[in-house]
Every structure is written in C-alpha cells, then in structure tokens.
Amino acid sequence: MTSSASLPPGPPSDGDGYLARLNPEQRAAIETTEGPLLVLAGAGTGKTRVLTTRFAHILLTERARPWQILAVTFTNKAASEMRERVSALLGQAAEGHWLGTFHALCARMLRRHAEHAGLTSSFSILDTDDQLRLLKQVMQPWNVDLKRWPAPGLLGVIQRWKDRGLTPERITPADDTDFADGKARQIYQAYQARLLELNACDFGDLMLHVTEILRNRPDVLEQYHRSFRYILVDEYQDTNTIQYLWLRLLARRTDGPANICCVGDDDQSIYSWRGAEVENILRFEKDFPGAKIVRLERNYRSTAQILGAAAGLIAHNDSRLGKTLRPGHDDAQGGPVEINGVGDSEIEARSVCDEIDALRRSGHKLGEVAILVRAGFQTRAFEERMVQTGIPYRIVGGLRFYERSEIRDALAYMRVMVQPSDDLAFERIVNVPRRGVGPAALQKIRAESRNLMTGLAGATEAMLASGALRGKMADQLSELMGAFAKGRATLAQEGHVVAVNTLLEDAGYLAMWKLDTSPEAPGRLENLKELVRALADFGTLREFLDHVALVMENEGNDEGGRVSVMTLHGAKGLEFDTVFLPGWEEGVFPSQRTLDEGGLKGLEEERRLAYVGLTRARYRAVIFHADRRRIFANWQDALPSRFIEEIPDEYAVRKNQSPRRIPQEDYSGFFSDSVFSAPRRTSAPPRTASRSNVVSFSTVRRTREQENAPEIGSRVRHAKFGEGIVVSADSGAAEVAFDSGDTRRVIPSFLEKL
Numbered sequence: 001m002t003s004s005a006s007l008p009p010g011p012p013s014d015g016d017g018y019l020a021r022l023n024p025e026q027r028a029a030i031e032t033t034e035g036p037l038l039v040l041a042g043a044g045t046g047k048t049r050v051l052t053t054r055f056a057h058i059l060l061t062e063r064a065r066p067w068q069i070l071a072v073t074f075t076n077k078a079a080s081e082m083r084e085r086v087s088a089l090l091g092q093a094a095e096g097h098w099l100g101t102f103h104a105l106c107a108r109m110l111r112r113h114a115e116h117a118g119l120t121s122s123f124s125i126l127d128t129d130d131q132l133r134l135l136k137q138v139m140q141p142w143n144v145d146l147k148r149w150p151a152p153g154l155l156g157v158i159q160r161w162k163d164r165g166l167t168p169e170r171i172t173p174a175d176d177t178d179f180a181d182g183k184a185r186q187i188y189q190a191y192q193a194r195l196l197e198l199n200a201c202d203f204g205d206l207m208l209h210v211t212e213i214l215r216n217r218p219d220v221l222e223q224y225h226r227s228f229r230y231i232l233v234d235e236y237q238d239t240n241t242i243q244y245l246w247l248r249l250l251a252r253r254t255d256g257p258a259n260i261c262c263v264g265d266d267d268q269s270i271y272s273w274r275g276a277e278v279e280n281i282l283r284f285e286k287d288f289p290g291a292k293i294v295r296l297e298r299n300y301r302s303t304a305q306i307l308g309a310a311a312g313l314i315a316h317n318d319s320r321l322g323k324t325l326r327p328g329h330d331d332a333q334g335g336p337v338e339i340n341g342v343g344d345s346e347i348e349a350r351s352v353c354d355e356i357d358a359l360r361r362s363g364h365k366l367g368e369v370a371i372l373v374r375a376g377f378q379t380r381a382f383e384e385r386m387v388q389t390g391i392p393y394r395i396v397g398g399l400r401f402y403e404r405s406e407i408r409d410a411l412a413y414m415r416v417m418v419q420p421s422d423d424l425a426f427e428r429i430v431n432v433p434r435r436g437v438g439p440a441a442l443q444k445i446r447a448e449s450r451n452l453m454t455g456l457a458g459a460t461e462a463m464l465a466s467g468a469l470r471g472k473m474a475d476q477l478s479e480l481m482g483a484f485a486k487g488r489a490t491l492a493q494e495g496h497v498v499a500v501n502t503l504l505e506d507a508g509y510l511a512m513w514k515l516d517t518s519p520e521a522p523g524r525l526e527n528l529k530e531l532v533r534a535l536a537d538f539g540t541l542r543e544f545l546d547h548v549a550l551v552m553e554n555e556g557n558d559e560g561g562r563v564s565v566m567t568l569h570g571a572k573g574l575e576f577d578t579v580f581l582p583g584w585e586e587g588v589f590p591s592q593r594t595l596d597e598g599g600l601k602g603l604e605e606e607r608r609l610a611y612v613g614l615t616r617a618r619y620r621a622v623i624f625h626a627d628r629r630r631i632f633a634n635w636q637d638a639l640p641s642r643f644i645e646e647i648p649d650e651y652a653v654r655k656n657q658s659p660r661r662i663p664q665e666d667y668s669g670f671f672s673d674s675v676f677s678a679p680r681r682t683s684a685p686p687r688t689a690s691r692s693n694v695v696s697f698s699t700v701r702r703t704r705e706q707e708n709a710p711e712i713g714s715r716v717r718h719a720k721f722g723e724g725i726v727v728s729a730d731s732g733a734a735e736v737a738f739d740s741g742d743t744r745r746v747i748p749s750f751l752e753k754l
C-alpha cells in the first residue's frame, strides 16, 4: 500500500513540469487564469490541487506577486496544507501572501482598517464565554424573561444575523424574529455598541465589520481591487451569505476582469446548519457573467471500489446536480469497502484499535490512518483504547474528550464532591452556572478560607452559616453546597454513577446546557452523558478521576505519526490511506437530531456527510456498526444505518465479527412486524463461514430473517425498488428480480409479501 499517487508533486523540474502532471481538464482550469472560473467536481478529483497549482502557476508565470493573490480555505488545517502544497510546487516556502480561512483573512484586514468600524487596531476578539457574559450584561436592562429566552439562544440569533451580513440597521421586518418578545434587534444593537466601547469584537464581527467597510468605503475596496489580482476559493459549496458577499465585493473589480476561481462540490455541502448556502454555487454564472465552468471527472484519490460505494450512496439524494466520477488510477491494491457488524460499541472500539495496531505492526504510517466520527462524544471510547494500547493519536479540530470545557466542569464538580478542599476545582464551578458569585464575593471567600485555614468550599459553608453571605447569591450557594452534601451521601449509598448524575442535576449544571439553545449545546450534553457512561466502567470515583489524569498525560511518540481522530465535518478536503468509520447506526448516523429537525433535507445532508467520509479514503474504508451502544448508563439496541444498505453490494464486503452476546429472549417480539409468516425454526441456524459476502444487519435481525426467509418464487414488494419475484434467498439476503428489470440483493425484512 504505497501512496505514490497521492504525494504532492515536487518542485517543477522544467518550465512547466507541474502542468504535465495534470489531466487536460485540470490544465485548462489552471491556464484559464483570467476571468471568473468555477470548478465543479466530485470528491478527490483534484480541485484543491488545481487551486494550489494555479496559485503556483500565477506566481511562476509572473502574473502576480505573492501578496496579490487571495486564497481562501475552510479550516486552518486546510490552509496549512495548501501552504505546504504551494511551497512544494514552488520549491520554497510560501510566504507573504493572503492564504487562510475567511476569519483569519478578515481579522488581518480588520486590524488594518479598524478605525472604519469604530475600533482601534489592537481590538480584542472575544471567545464564546466572553460573548455570553457580555450579552447577559447587555440584556439586563431589557427585562427579558431568561427562562423563556435564554441568553445563548439570543447569541445564536445574533450569530445567524451576522452570518447573513445583517448589521442591526440592515435587519428588515422580514428578517426580524419574535425572540425576546421582539426585542432581539434592539439588544443586538446595544450589544454591538457595548463591543465597540470595549474595543472588542466577536467572531462573527470579523467578517461583518470588514464586509461593511468594503460596502461603505469605496476607497478601501478599491485598494483591495488593486492589490488582489487573483482570488482562489476552496470548498465554495460551504460558503455562507456573508462570506459570499465579501468574496463578491472583492472580486468585482472595476479595473479589470473578476479573476476569481472557486472550486466546490455540491455533494459535499455539509454546513447548512451554519448558514452555508449551496445556492451560491448555482448562481455563480449569474454573479460573474462570462464565467467558465470546468468539470473534473477523474478521481485520483480513492480506489474504484471506494468510489463505486460512495457514488452508489450519494445517488440516493434527490437534490443534486449529478456528476460523473471515474477512477483516475489503477486500484489493484485496494479492496471493497468493509462493513463490519459488531456486538456492541465497546467491541467496536476494540476492533478498530486492533486493526490499527495490525497496520502499525505491518509498517503503515499512523499518520495515514483516520477515525472519523459523526459526533464528538464518540471519540472517547477510541481515545481510551488507544491510550491503553499505546497507539499515538491526535484529536483534530477539537479538544480531546477530557479537555472539553463541559467535561472539565463536570470533572471539577466530581473533584469537589470527593475532596471539598480542591480549591481549583471549586473556583472553576462556583459560578457555573451563574450564581451571582462575582470577583468581590470570591475575594471574600478566599480571605475567609485563609482565616479559617480551610478550603474555599469549607469557608463558603462557614460564611453561609454565619450569615456573612446574603441574598440571592447565598441562596444559590446553599443549594450548591446542598447538592455536594447530597452527592456525597448518594455516593456512599448508591454508588458513583448515580451520585454524579444527581450532583450535576441538583447543582443546575445539566439544566444550564438543557436551556442553552446555541448550536453547540446538544453536543455538550451528549458529551456529558458519555462521561457519566464512562464512569460505569470504574469501581470508584477516585479510580475514574485517576484514570482521567492518566489519559490526559498521553503524549505518545510521534514517529510514524499519529492516528487522526476527528468528526466527519472536520475531515472535509483531507485524505488518508485508511479510514475507519464507526457508529453507522440509525440515530447516530444519520443523527437523530438532524432527522428530527431537518427532515428529508437533513437526511440528505447526513448522506453527503457519509459521502465525504467514504471519499476521504485512498485504499481502505472500514465501516462499523454495533448492535448495541451504551448511551448514558444504558445499553440501547441499534439498527444499522440506512446508509449501509445504500452502498451497492458489488463494492462492499459485509462481515459480522462478533459472537452474539444478547440473550435471545431479550428480543421476543422485537421484530413482530415481520411480514413473512413462514414457520419458525426453534433454534437459530448454524452460522456459516460464507457470511462475508452477505448483506449484514445486526446479528439478531439476521437470525430472525433467516427464520423468516422469503420463499423462492414468491412475489414481493420493496418500498424502494417496487415489485418483483424472489429468485434466491439465503442467510439474511434475498435476490429479487424486480419488474423494472433489475435484479438486486435486498434485505428480506424490507420486503412485503404479496
């Protein structure tokens, strides 16, 4: 398994050596340097490569100097990869140019023109916590019912306005909301004014201010028109309105053609929840008259089998432009996509890590291996297993599980519960959620703790008893101390899992996140559930806390690289030799939340995410699904993701790895909706070795299906493929000759007997 096909090309050996390494369509995309150009093409077709080579080509042919090219990527990781690729092409470090994410580029611009936004160039950028604190202050005089309209929700509203390029002045009645009884717009205005007073801006302001400046100051805009001769944009399908406005302003030069080149793939649009509008791609030709559109069809990244699987999957989406993808290189080294059913989520983590260990032993670089998950909470099981087995890993684009702020908060609660004198932990959570404990109150508690020579928690108790703390703050602190006391009692009586759960509930910590309507909040709650789940693996809370301390220490050695663990969203644009895709189960992936909130559109976006996942792999894509997943402290049965069935059989090998672990009686009546009424066998049929090529659903499901195998020759209806006749039926799969002319292998439980 070599990765020669994927190595970045070296420095050009001759005048246009770098062009010789491209196919004719790619070359056309690079040589069309003047005028607007859209490269619309599927995954792995070399869009990013076109963009980087174009960057180098413009420099090498002396069309522009480095600082005259504006290149936008979606993530910092993508920016640094592009920088590396350009440097490799040029044979020297790429310096001095405008290459980065939208936010990084805007921060740089805003520092230059801060005065036009009412700031000075030393303005500070607030993080989410600061933003929230500030917004809450601003909201105070407005008498908003915070239970009904919590501050994080309003922050979300403001952020969405900013994503759409709407300053408070630009909000029309049609954009307005009844959030906070219709006061949202005015609070937004007050919040912006307060930010200016503080000489600060939030993340969304970086783009908003710069775009406003470009809109209102023709002199500044012209300056950029003169300096940016060429604009390059990667992942164009995921730009939101403000990013689009910003690009359009910069690209529509008055002194020459709009030399803007955007590359994108509508099938990889996965950020609509952040306001991305795939329509931006569709109206490119309108925005930039005379635009050329180049399509690339050869995929140089993945084997034909992986491509076939990904194409078969994405074909289930209705709203797409539709593109052809052909394998660009010989794929003798790669096999079909592997789909493994395992008994439960713990076996899943173990299996993935065993596979990685085997790869490592056979000399594969771990830097070429990735585990891509749908949701952040899934990483914990893999992290712990890798720590145990000494596999170096890194969490890309996010914090390691135990470093996330909600997890650290929860750990701090646990620490105070087991050791009231843990002052660091106490300080972290005493005002989370807010209990009105400001710096002055904390100062008093600290002084009392020195006086009494006790910890902060002890001092607080004493001050509450003596009446030294009063008012609402005192009430809330009493509740907190009560929650700790109850937690300790529960710990002794009912064990640590219940105790931690009670503590987080009673202290109002879980409620804080439940009330939070920001987009991150559900993920944080999932992480907290996962944390409580993890507790169950340890005998005592102390053991667990010690274990966490050890996990946090994991540094591993870097030789051969580290396994990348990240979300599917974070993996966009990247590639690896081997990609593990765990948790392909209904409810996890597609995510239940997206299905509930987004309906069919949401499902299509999840499917695009699955497509992104599969197409990250060069040679090997390994999907896992578990029959049972432990969510919170409970085991929940899981069904394989519908995406698994959507992968065409010819590109997949399906294995069920685990022995059945669930007693059959657990499932009596579980599939009572079965449509076949063939007589039941009393015992499960023997498991045969020829399983591997058979459509696999969960073990339990398959057994039941075998019991109820459709009769050969019977007439059936499939929800998707219509009516047909069963031509063969074996363990878990039936071959049906459909009236449409297609013969397909399908899962019997999806068939209705006619």
Ligand code: ATP
Pocket: 005, 006, 007, 008, 021, 022, 023, 026, 041, 042, 043, 044, 045, 046, 047, 048, 049, 050, 265, 268, 299, 300, 301, 572, 573, 574, 575, 615
């Ligand atoms: P994505 O949609 O996932 O962002 P992409 O279209 O940007 O993918 P690239 O990452 O640019 O695709 O290219 C995929 C892989 O194919 C890279 O390893 C790249 O170096 C390689 N590649 C691109 N074009 C060619 C070519 N003409 N010959 C050989 N390899 C190529």
Ligand code: MG
Pocket: 047, 048, 049, 234, 573
């Ligand atoms: Mg790319």
